[in-house]
Each structure stands twice: as C-alpha cells, then as structure tokens.
Amino acid sequence: MIKIAFLQEGQGYYPRILWGDGPADALIFPAPVTVHYLNRGSKAMNYTKVSKRSDSEWAAEAEWEEAGCRFRVLDVWSADEGRAVLTRRFLAGKAEGECTPAEGVQLELRAEIPSDAGRTWRFAHPATHYSDPVPLSEIREAKVFMEDRLTYPAVIAFQPEEKRYFTLGRVSLPVFSEAPRRTAAKENFYLQKTEVGSIGYSGGRDEVVLRAFWPYFEGDRSVALNAGRVPVSAYYPLEGTPMEMELSYDFRFGHGDTFADAVYGAFKGYAELNPPQPAELPFSLEDSMEYRRVSLRRSYCELENGGAGFFFHFDPRHGYGSQPSGFGTSFNNIPHESYTRILEYGFTGRQLNTVYSLASSDGGEWIERGRKVVQFFVDRMPKPSGFLYSLYDIENDKPFASFGEEGAPKLHYISHGNIPGNYLRTMVEPAFDLLMCYQLYASLGSEQASWWETTRNFADFLLNVQNEDGSWYRAFEPDGTPLKNAEGFGNDEFSSKSASSIPILYLIAMGQQAGEAGRKYLEAARRAGDYVLETYVPLDHYLGGTLDNPNVIDKEAAQYTCAALYGMYKLTGEKRYLEGSVRAGKIFVTWNYVWNAPCLPGTDLHRADFKTVGNGGINSIWGGGVVDIYSLFHIEELDRVGEETGEDFFRRMAEWIAIGTQQVLSHPGDLMGFTDLGMQPEGFGVCNQGIDEGMIAKGDIWGTLGWIYSAGIYGLGKYLAARGR
Known part of the structure; x- marks a missing residue:
C-alpha cells in the first residue's frame, strides 16, 4: 500500500x-x-x-x-x-x-x-x-x-x-x-x-x-x-x-x-x-466511404497521351485542380505547385489503390477506367531490373525519381543527395496495389498478364536486393544499388534497415498468389519477419516509416510492424509472430489520442467541434501536435490482434480511430466550407508547430494529398469487412 x-x-x-x-x-x-x-x-x-x-x-x-x-x-x-x-x-x-x-x-x-x-x-x-x-x-x-x-x-x-x-x-x-x-x-x-x-x-x-x-x-x-x-x-x-x-x-x-x-x-x-469521448458523427462509417468515393470519382481525368489518373492532390477549400495548401516537413517548406501535374502511386498518393477501390465497389465504367490507369503505370513505370518509379510528370511525359533527380518536381518527401532512386516503401505500395488489381480483374474474367509480370518482376527485385540477414535498405537506385547510411536514408545500419517490415504483407500475398512458384516469396517474408522480430521489436524502437521526416521515430513504423507480424502469424501459426505483433501494437496504440485536446476559439477546428480522440500523431518531431488519419490503414490488423489475444483495448482503439478520423469530412448536411462532397483535410493542427515560420498553427487544417482516399475507403473498408459490416 x-x-x-x-x-x-x-x-x-x-x-x-x-x-x-x-x-x-x-x-x-x-x-x-x-x-x-x-x-x-x-x-x-x-x-x-x-x-x-x-x-x-x-x-x-x-x-x-x-x-x-x-x-x-x-x-x-x-x-x-x-x-x-x-x-x-x-x-x-x-x-x-x-x-x-x-x-x-x-x-x-x-x-x-x-x-x-x-x-x-x-x-x-x-x-x-x-x-x-x-x-x-x-x-x-x-x-x-x-x-x-x-x-x-x-x-x-x-x-x-x-x-x-x-x-x-x-x-x-x-x-x-x-x-x-x-x-x-x-x-x-x-x-x-x-x-x-x-x-x-x-x-x-x-x-x-x-x-x-x-x-x-x-x-x-x-x-x-x-x-x-x-x-x-x-x-x-x-x-x-x-x-x-x-x-x-x-x-x-x-x-x-x-x-x-x-x-x-x-x-x-x-x-x-478518463474514458475517451469520441466524436458523434452525423453519418455512418459506411456512408463516409461513399462520400469519399463521390469526390474520388470526380478527380478522375484521361490524358492526351492515352493514360489516365486521379488528380486528388488539391485544396478542398478551392476544389479540384487547385494547389494543395502549403505545409512543411522537418522545417523545410516544400513547393507545392508541382502537385497539380504529377501522378503519385505510393506513400501520399495511391493511384492503383483507388482503382481497386472504385472498380470493386462500382464496377461498370470504372472497370475500363481503372484498366487505363493501371496500364499507364505498367507501360511507363517499371525498369528491366524490376525497380519501379512511383512518380510521373505529366508536363514532361515521363517518370521521375523520388529523390536525387536534377530538375525533377520537388515533393514533400525530399531527401538529400544527387543519386536518383526510389524508396522501398514507395515501390512496395504500388506493387501491392497492382497485385490486388490483377487479382480483382482476373476474378472478373479479365486477367491482365502484363500486370502480373510487372508485380512479379518487382517481387523478384526485392528478393535480389534482400540482405543476408533478411532486411532491406530503405532506398535503392534503379539497378538495385542500396542507398544507406546517409541523410534521408538512415544514419547507420540499424536505421537504414528500419523499413524492413514494409514488404512483408506484399510478399505473403505474392507467395499465396503464385502457388508452388511462390515459396521463395514466402521464405523472403519469413526472413524479413525474423529480422524485424529479432532487431526492432526487442528494443521497442520503430523509426523510418514516413518519408517526409525519414529518420525519426514515427507512428507508421510501429503500425507497419504490428500488421506485418500479424500477417506472419496468420501465414505460419507461430505464436512468436503474434507476440511480436502485440508488442508493436502496444506502441502503435499510444500514437492515437484518447482525450480531447482543446481547440482555440475561432479556428477551423473549433468551428468544426473537432475531437482529437482517435486521431494519430505522426512522428517524434511534431508529436501529437499534428494529427492525421493514417492509422486507418491498419486498424483491421489491430482489431484482429485484439480479438485473437483478448486485448480488448486494441479493439476499442480501432473503433475510436474509425470514428475520429471521419471528422471534418464534407457530407450532405455540411460541406465544411469545401467545394464538394467527400472532401477532407489531410491534417489537423492540435498545437502550434513552427508558427513564426509560417507552418502550422493550433486549429489549422491543410492539404489535401490523395492518400486520404485510400485510408478512408480501403483502410476503413478492410476494418468494416473484418467486423462483418
């Protein structure tokens, strides 16, 4: 006592x-x-x-x-x-x-x-x-x-x-x-x-x-x-x-x-x-997905060169085609005019994921429109090595590197150096989305062989560049040469390999799709799972998930680890992976608010009666002072781990995230000052960040970049499906 x-x-x-x-x-x-x-x-x-x-x-x-x-x-x-x-x-x-x-x-x-x-x-x-x-x-x-x-x-x-x-x-x-x-x-x-x-x-x-x-x-x-x-x-x-x-x-x-x-x-x-008090939404979670689809459909555009894409980077207060409102990363203000002329396929814009979402929910004309979007990617973005570009410059009609390319458009996830290449994450995400599109179209009787070939070649690229210890470095040149131990790519071997959890779920899916030929992908996933389980989980240290602040402890590194190790558990049935998933999940949940921080009167968030419960901090630079909805991508796994282990708080947190992240979403009862239905800011300012240098003030909103459509449709949809809704 x-x-x-x-x-x-x-x-x-x-x-x-x-x-x-x-x-x-x-x-x-x-x-x-x-x-x-x-x-x-x-x-x-x-x-x-x-x-x-x-x-x-x-x-x-x-x-x-x-x-x-x-x-x-x-x-x-x-x-x-x-x-x-x-x-x-x-x-x-x-x-x-x-x-x-x-x-x-x-x-x-x-x-x-x-x-x-x-x-x-x-x-x-x-x-x-x-x-x-x-x-x-x-x-x-x-x-x-x-x-x-x-x-x-x-x-x-x-x-x-x-x-x-x-x-x-x-x-x-x-x-x-x-x-x-x-x-x-x-x-x-x-x-x-x-x-x-x-x-x-x-x-x-x-x-x-x-x-x-x-x-x-x-x-x-x-x-x-x-x-x-x-x-x-x-x-x-x-x-x-x-x-x-x-x-x-x-x-x-x-x-x-x-x-x-x-x-x-x-x-x-x-x-x-102090039990969390989430927002009371004026619509259902299922309705929120449809509102987002309305806006997503209207962002679609076909190009003069025969391609197509979703132009989902814009300021919701000014509408489609506008420049996203400015923001900063690591105290670098990033030019944003280039966002209106690029197609982004990974990290903050998931072109192929939106195809999967609309083609699977809508069918009809979105089957053909989706095919155009995917084929444009397949025809232009791969290299013979299997390496994938994830950014396309429409004005110059060519793909460009995520970093190191002189004269290329500058996005917010900049890094230092003059060697062109791409991040592991921004290759894995479009490759995984491409696999899902291939599977969807094949199930509809329209198998696309070139799509399978492209994602398979990338999977083979991953195997070729996997380290002996099962890890991957965070970024690569087109020929597979790793970029490491330098600013933007990790300070040492430990941090340079910190994104090794990201390919695991993709490789599991590839292995299951490829049948007998997929054993090599499953083995690569196992080796990566073992590396993550033995290297980062025992230290409870998760960093390098986000690419705009690429070498700090962040939420996404923890949630990727939780989801990846749960995937390994489902694949193998081995409890050690489930235990690792739980341990990473214990850190992941703490990135999400369980109380409602006060808003300043007269600000955007105060007018919206914004509740912080269920919204997630981003990284250890801003802390919870800036929140977003990225946790949605992995609340399905968080909920499943909670059910599997009896960790009920995981399940309640998944529900709070599902609800809290639908705020400031324009809906039929209130367009929130935006130009169309289904629009939402990318982020929300909970306290001041760099206000004397024009960054984010308490009560601000900013954005939008297109990843929020994938989080709010695909991520939330996975969770609702797992809950039988």
Missing part, C-alpha cells in the same frame, strides 16, 4: 510518497509549491500548514504575496492502490493595491525519484518522445511537452533492469485555451489564458525529476515557434483577479517486463481513468 508522509524542513513541510521499504522506493517533493512569474523571477516554498485527514489523505496549504496579489495553494494528497493523487486549488486575489496587470504566473510541481548515476532509464511521452535507454548521468536536457501535444498528458519513466515504471499524469484534463498574447517581437515567454499545462522530466545528480507546469513550459527545446526550437512558456495573466484554478495529477507505480508493457500499461490505465 502506498503511504504518504510529510517531512519538516525549517518552518515548512514537504511530502514524500513511499511504496516500498528501499531507499529508492520513494517520490520526494522538495518545495512542492514553486511559482514562476513572467517578469519577477521564481519562488520555491514548502507548505506552511499540513493536516492528516485519514491514513490515506492529507491536506496542505501555502500562502504568499507578490506583485500586489495574494496567492494560496490548497492541496489534498491521497493514496490508493498503485497511485497517489494530488488535487490542487490555486487562488489569486488582490492584496494591497492592485495586481500588476502585465504580470503573469506559472506553477511548477517537481517529483524526485532517487537514482544512482549509472542506473538506466527510458522515458515516454505518448506520441511525442520514446527515448533510448540512458543512464541518469547522461540525461542532458529537460524533456517537457505541452499537454495538447500528447495523446494523453503523461510521462512514463521506466527502469529496464528493475522492470518497473513511474508515471506523472494529468487527471483534470484541460478543456479551454485562448491564443497566446504575443507581439510583433515574437516573444517566446508570454501571457496566455489556458488550462493547458505541460509534463515531462529532467535529470539531477542523484535523482530523476518528473515535472508538471501550469500553464505550460515546453523545453528545453520546442517546435512551437521555429526551427531553432527555442523553448516556450505561458503565464496566466493576473488581470481580473480574484481567480481560481483546480489542477489534479496522479503518480503511478507499476511493473512491466518491457518498455512497451510499461508505456501501454500506463496509457491504457489513463484511458480507463
């Missing part, structure tokens, strides 16, 4: 939480009341009064004056099984004279975990920061993040050797925020009326420090303002006193065999504490 005690220091008191008998089995809260002022420095103090209400509950208070104001903190500390809770009332009122109107105040809470300098730690902020193991002595900077950047506002501190973890989480979730009060000077410390705080950790000489701020401090580095990552700090204005704010946090202690177990256990526990 957790025990709370108060220690006296001079004339004051501070709490200590005990959960065992050892010297490290404690959380210590020196100076439990720390206040920072915008213009007057800081003050740290102990409680002046404490009283024991019961064996498991204490009351404590502190009172002081500053800047013409009188402040009080009234705290209640309570203990429960596995957790302690702090409920804090903060009151500010006038003292002598008037409160300084330009003054602002910020509270900080620090919890110290005693630790030897050499003890190893690992930390997680859901959807933002998944650290490597690090000894206390090497923790160099504070990692503190705005609560709305996190899919649940909590930090998890894990001790791998002891297999135990500690958490600090917000219990009273923020629901309101106004915009920061900044001037033309672009201050990074400013006044702001907001309930949003921040949570994180830092290292001390003999302790790990869990930290909570209200309003938020984000540092030692923040992406909120600029590429320099200057920290930001908000202070609640003292105007209009008296004022009162209630805050509540809890501190949890648990055991987990792995980092994934610890992060998932804490995340799931907080979702149970």
Whole structure:
C-alpha cells in the first residue's frame, strides 16, 4: 500500500510518497509549491500548514504575496492502490493595491525519484518522445511537452533492469485555451489564458525529476515557434483577479517486463481513468466511404497521351485542380505547385489503390477506367531490373525519381543527395496495389498478364536486393544499388534497415498468389519477419516509416510492424509472430489520442467541434501536435490482434480511430466550407508547430494529398469487412 508522509524542513513541510521499504522506493517533493512569474523571477516554498485527514489523505496549504496579489495553494494528497493523487486549488486575489496587470504566473510541481548515476532509464511521452535507454548521468536536457501535444498528458519513466515504471499524469484534463498574447517581437515567454499545462522530466545528480507546469513550459527545446526550437512558456495573466484554478495529477507505480508493457500499461490505465469521448458523427462509417468515393470519382481525368489518373492532390477549400495548401516537413517548406501535374502511386498518393477501390465497389465504367490507369503505370513505370518509379510528370511525359533527380518536381518527401532512386516503401505500395488489381480483374474474367509480370518482376527485385540477414535498405537506385547510411536514408545500419517490415504483407500475398512458384516469396517474408522480430521489436524502437521526416521515430513504423507480424502469424501459426505483433501494437496504440485536446476559439477546428480522440500523431518531431488519419490503414490488423489475444483495448482503439478520423469530412448536411462532397483535410493542427515560420498553427487544417482516399475507403473498408459490416 502506498503511504504518504510529510517531512519538516525549517518552518515548512514537504511530502514524500513511499511504496516500498528501499531507499529508492520513494517520490520526494522538495518545495512542492514553486511559482514562476513572467517578469519577477521564481519562488520555491514548502507548505506552511499540513493536516492528516485519514491514513490515506492529507491536506496542505501555502500562502504568499507578490506583485500586489495574494496567492494560496490548497492541496489534498491521497493514496490508493498503485497511485497517489494530488488535487490542487490555486487562488489569486488582490492584496494591497492592485495586481500588476502585465504580470503573469506559472506553477511548477517537481517529483524526485532517487537514482544512482549509472542506473538506466527510458522515458515516454505518448506520441511525442520514446527515448533510448540512458543512464541518469547522461540525461542532458529537460524533456517537457505541452499537454495538447500528447495523446494523453503523461510521462512514463521506466527502469529496464528493475522492470518497473513511474508515471506523472494529468487527471483534470484541460478543456479551454485562448491564443497566446504575443507581439510583433515574437516573444517566446508570454501571457496566455489556458488550462493547458505541460509534463515531462529532467535529470539531477542523484535523482530523476518528473515535472508538471501550469500553464505550460515546453523545453528545453520546442517546435512551437521555429526551427531553432527555442523553448516556450505561458503565464496566466493576473488581470481580473480574484481567480481560481483546480489542477489534479496522479503518480503511478507499476511493473512491466518491457518498455512497451510499461508505456501501454500506463496509457491504457489513463484511458480507463478518463474514458475517451469520441466524436458523434452525423453519418455512418459506411456512408463516409461513399462520400469519399463521390469526390474520388470526380478527380478522375484521361490524358492526351492515352493514360489516365486521379488528380486528388488539391485544396478542398478551392476544389479540384487547385494547389494543395502549403505545409512543411522537418522545417523545410516544400513547393507545392508541382502537385497539380504529377501522378503519385505510393506513400501520399495511391493511384492503383483507388482503382481497386472504385472498380470493386462500382464496377461498370470504372472497370475500363481503372484498366487505363493501371496500364499507364505498367507501360511507363517499371525498369528491366524490376525497380519501379512511383512518380510521373505529366508536363514532361515521363517518370521521375523520388529523390536525387536534377530538375525533377520537388515533393514533400525530399531527401538529400544527387543519386536518383526510389524508396522501398514507395515501390512496395504500388506493387501491392497492382497485385490486388490483377487479382480483382482476373476474378472478373479479365486477367491482365502484363500486370502480373510487372508485380512479379518487382517481387523478384526485392528478393535480389534482400540482405543476408533478411532486411532491406530503405532506398535503392534503379539497378538495385542500396542507398544507406546517409541523410534521408538512415544514419547507420540499424536505421537504414528500419523499413524492413514494409514488404512483408506484399510478399505473403505474392507467395499465396503464385502457388508452388511462390515459396521463395514466402521464405523472403519469413526472413524479413525474423529480422524485424529479432532487431526492432526487442528494443521497442520503430523509426523510418514516413518519408517526409525519414529518420525519426514515427507512428507508421510501429503500425507497419504490428500488421506485418500479424500477417506472419496468420501465414505460419507461430505464436512468436503474434507476440511480436502485440508488442508493436502496444506502441502503435499510444500514437492515437484518447482525450480531447482543446481547440482555440475561432479556428477551423473549433468551428468544426473537432475531437482529437482517435486521431494519430505522426512522428517524434511534431508529436501529437499534428494529427492525421493514417492509422486507418491498419486498424483491421489491430482489431484482429485484439480479438485473437483478448486485448480488448486494441479493439476499442480501432473503433475510436474509425470514428475520429471521419471528422471534418464534407457530407450532405455540411460541406465544411469545401467545394464538394467527400472532401477532407489531410491534417489537423492540435498545437502550434513552427508558427513564426509560417507552418502550422493550433486549429489549422491543410492539404489535401490523395492518400486520404485510400485510408478512408480501403483502410476503413478492410476494418468494416473484418467486423462483418
């Protein structure tokens, strides 16, 4: 049972939480009341009064004056099984004279975990920061993040050797925020009326420090303002006193065999504490797919050279043929005018996948139209080696490399270097879509031999470039030469091979389609599955899934691993693959919101009554501050793994994702300010990202790129079919 005690220091008191008998089995809260002022420095103090209400509950208070104001903190500390809770009332009122109107105040809470300098730690902020193991002595900077950047506002501190973890989480979730009060000077410390705080950790000489701020401090580095990552700090204005704010946090202690177990256990526990409240949609999930098909059909166009494609890159506020609204990746603003003249077949535009979706659902004229789209790809995009281009420049009537080609259109997934080539992922996706189209048309009595030959040649290319350990590098030249260990392709062998899960499901499907001749593809899939299972899963480390920020920890790497290993389990029946899928899934689910972060009044998302539950953060640069609907591609596998293993939270998360990702979709009752039915932004700004450099502000929408049609039709459709809907 957790025990709370108060220690006296001079004339004051501070709490200590005990959960065992050892010297490290404690959380210590020196100076439990720390206040920072915008213009007057800081003050740290102990409680002046404490009283024991019961064996498991204490009351404590502190009172002081500053800047013409009188402040009080009234705290209640309570203990429960596995957790302690702090409920804090903060009151500010006038003292002598008037409160300084330009003054602002910020509270900080620090919890110290005693630790030897050499003890190893690992930390997680859901959807933002998944650290490597690090000894206390090497923790160099504070990692503190705005609560709305996190899919649940909590930090998890894990001790791998002891297999135990500690958490600090917000219990009273923020629901309101106004915009920061900044001037033309672009201050990074400013006044702001907001309930949003921040949570994180830092290292001390003999302790790990869990930290909570209200309003938020984000540092030692923040992406909120600029590429320099200057920290930001908000202070609640003292105007209009008296004022009162209630805050509540809890501190949890648990055991987990792995980092994934610890992060998932804490995340799931907080979702149970504050049950997710997904959006209430004015239409069914099945209807949402049809709305998207309406728009997708209208993006179809036939070309003068006999080809055809879907021109699904546009700004939904301006309609078909417009330029997608600008955005940035890794603090690079990407020119977007080229999007109106290219056909994209992988990653952010899945031409062949849209053929599969429309031909299978609509039939009729979409069989022939789809054939034109696919044949255009087959006739122009393969190389004799089996290598595939995935981008086509209509203006110059030729394919072009995804990177390294001088004078080629520049897309958002740029990389450095001058060697032309393509990414593994942007070849696998069109090859897999081509296989599905081949299978669909064959089932309709219209087998296309050249389609099979093209996807088979690419599968053979994959076998030729597969490494002896079962992995693949992240990118290749047309002759199969790998591009690796360089900016954009991975810093070392570990990161350069981090996309090795991506071909697995495709090779399984190829092996099953090819019959006896497909054994080599199944064996290649097994070797890749074993490599992923033995290399990335034991470290709970998934990176390099996205191509616009290609060498960071991200959501898509985790979800691809979860899905690929589940595919291996279905193929082989071997439990080790299922266990690996579950372990990757435990990280994948934490990338998706289980609470509703507040929107700024007057923004696009506020007008749409946007709920963050079910939407996913993208990568560890932006964290959950930018969300999209990409999780839809693999919620079928997440749901199936949940059913297979009894992990019901996986299934509930799949449902929350299915619902939450249909928001801001134009429908018959509300076109959302867009020009047609079935349009949706590509992404949503949950908190500021690089706003001083014209990137994404809290409440923004942007896009659209065509991948969202595949996610919202194909990805969602797989899930609904698996659920018998």
